[in-house]
Amino acid sequence: MGAGHAHRLYLPGRSPVHRLPPQCKLVAVLVFVLAVVATPRERIWAFAAYALLLAAVAAVARVPYRLVLRRTAIELPFVAFALLMPFVATGERVHWLGLSLSEAGLWGAWNILAKGTLGVVASILLAATTEPRLLLLGVERLRMPALIVQIAAFMLRYADVVAEEMRRMRIARASRGFEARDLRDARVLARSLGALFLRSYERGERVHLAMVSRGYEGRMPVLRDVGATAAHWTAAAALPAAALIAAVAWSVS
Amino acid sequence: MTAPNRPTTAPASAAEEDGGAPPSLEVRGLAYAYPDGTQALYGVDVTIRRGERVALLGPNGAGKTTLVLHLNGILHGGAGTVRVAGLEVDPADKRTLREIRRRVGIVFQDPDDQLFMPTVREDVAFGPAAMGLRGAELDRRVRDALERVGMLEAADRPPQHLSFGQRRRVAVATVLAMEPEILVLDEPSSNLDPASRRELAEILRSLDVTVLMVTHDLPYAAELCPRSLILSGGVIAADAPTLDLLSDADLLAAHRLELPFGFDPAAIPR
Known part of the structure; x- marks a missing residue:
């Protein structure tokens, strides 16, 4: 590995x-x-x-x-x-x-x-x-609930994807002349954060769809035994x- | 090691051809309205024989995705039936549904949605493992599927470190590992550079499997699929050899389909 x-x-x-x-x-x-x-x-x-x-x-x-x-x-x-x-x-x-x-x-x-x-x-x-x-x-071996392990695993997989999306949004903001200067600009940043949440949420739904399409029924198969x-x-x-x-x-x- | 559960009785199909083998896909009178009342499909009839490669064309909002999500029972509840290799999609029967999802391999448009496991190997193993395969047989499936798309060397890499074209190929492998009856690809050529696009075409052509390809990329359809369907306004508006469809300018215009600049279907040898 x-x-x-x-x-x-x-x-x-x-x-x-x-x-x-x-x-x-x-x-x-x-x-x-x-x-x-x-x-x-x-x-x-x-x-x-x-x-x-x-x-x-x-x-x-x-x-x-x-x-x-x-x-x-x-x-x-x-x-x-x-x-x-x-x-x-x-x-x-x-x-x-x-x-x-x-x-x-x-x-x-x-x-x-x-x-x-x-x-x-x-x-x-x-x-x-x-x-x-x-x-x-x-x-997982130490009996951590499977759901929490799954959430952590998805975080591991998608942290970079979400960070990349955040980077693209920042570039899009900057390309239209936005630069965070003082506290009033926090509104814009908060809205971007909201948009990022929505995008991530939608991605979550699409990922779930892809999982169900490949036979997911609530439990992740055990692929590597340690x-x-x-x-x-x-x-x-x-x-x-x-x-x-x-x-x-x-x-x- | 356990074999996947196969139903002992496959319901007889209405249109048995090809020496008794039921068609890979048989959709009859499929209609569907979303819970908010939007009607997406108004009675779709499609038969795809085993080994065919068929393109599903149509403008945005024609109901293509809705149709695709019916093929493995994710969407259901409207009128009509869907049969995959003779087995009817019945959302109430979990056993059947599991087998249907093995038989219908959907490759979604964004590989980042399709590849959700930490490494390529684990992702390709996900489907077969969910079917109950373990050990040597599981390893063989994963190796075979990755070999068929030329991505075996990347088995232990995390998907996020692959190029977009490589990720799309791995996404195809994740579905091939389930040895599906029919491969359904949603916009397979989108976001690919020309070389990756050609490589994917070569891979798809080399596969011995029925293919239904949803696409806006008409030259890609012409290259890969001898037959095309146009889904428009929730019904199949045309079903004919791809080159015939693409040569019919009025038909294309009526369904918001356009050939790219400089592309001439008449110049393609038949």
């Missing part, structure tokens, strides 16, 4: 991480994130251990560290919020470089930054090593198990 164009977030490869069944990876990431979130923020060494674990996964999966770092940019809005906390939070204050910072705010910021970053990096690794299509098969063996589950358990051990070790010591 994966010939031709791949998805933007997916990094084609044949590493052991790539080859794990998607449902194993999904559960592993979920348990890992739960372990991270449940770790008290004062146990700084546990977070260092988590980061090392993710670095090890990235190394095994041959996902370049630089690529992971670049993609963590998605959490920037949260970082901005976290950076504000030491200034606006109340409670005891510490003084550093002439700034008056709230101690509780500092811990809060660290908490958000550390846990958020670990969660984001784990997700980036999951997305880089798993095709979106396989992720859907994975959640079975997981005990060995797969064991391999996938390595990450969350190590994280749990790290969490427990530091709570005992």
Whole structure:
């Protein structure tokens, strides 16, 4: 699989991480994130251990560290919020470089930054090593309701088609001299959005017609089976198990 | 691996020809009004024998799409009957309807509507899999269908990364995989560049299947279909060899059909 164009977030490869069944990876990431979130923020060494674990996964999966770092940019809005906390939070204050910072705010910021970053990096690794299509098969395997999986699958297929339609509408607007300048122009944009919705809705009806014509009766046929063996589950358990051990070790010591 | 459910008793057809094989398509007295009261079809009679390639011509709003959607039972409820290879379309009978939808392969105009699965392979497999095929037989169907339209190498690509002409060919494959009795194409040449248009014509000519082609592209009809129907005002206004129809300027004008500039049907060898 994966010939031709791949998805933007997916990094084609044949590493052991790539080859794990998607449902194993999904559960592993979920348990890992739960372990991270449940770790008290004062146990700084546990977070260092988590980061090392993710670095090890990235190394095994041959996902370049630089690529992971670049993609963590998605959490920037949260970082901005976290950076504000030491200034606006109340409670005891510490003084550093002439700034008056709230101690509780500092811990809060660290908490958000550390846990958020670990969660984001784990997700980036999951997305880089798993095709979106396989992720859907994975959640289906994990008993996600079929209807929701179908909706997500159609989103995956038609996101580009709708974006292309939106681009054509923007060009058509611009060709007739429209340029969004201030808030009053929002009316025009809102109307375009309405038109886009109608077009997408009509496309939905046509797609349904095409599906019914080929025998669709409410259920998508299962075309690819992604079975997981005990060995797969064991391999996938390595990450969350190590994280749990790290969490427990530091709570005992 | 399970074979598709075939009905054990095929109702006898009124007009059995070709040594007993019922015609691929037999429409009798088909009339239909949309729920808002607009009457689209006023009694359509059409018989298409097995292996024929027939063009369905007509101006916009003549009822062409309405007729096509009756062929596999998506629209129903008016007067008249539709039989596909002898089997009558009965919207109340789910088993029959499933078999009808296998026998009638509709290729819609916009391939983005037709190709809704994440990869070409899965899309071509959708129809046969919905019929219950699995495993090796399903793989064989998918491979065969993609081979017949020359798109086997693209099997694992997402449809949105193919060119428009390639997508149209894959759309034909999605229907061929169901091994239909009759292939119904809605405007197959629309939006194709000349090379893709010719490639599609070569593919259609190579198929051993009955074809009904809805089109405004009169030269394409002349090239591919020996016989043409004109649907106009909800009835079949003409049914004759394509070149005869295209040579009749008065008939074409009466139904808002026009030959493109410089096209002369008389110059085509018969």
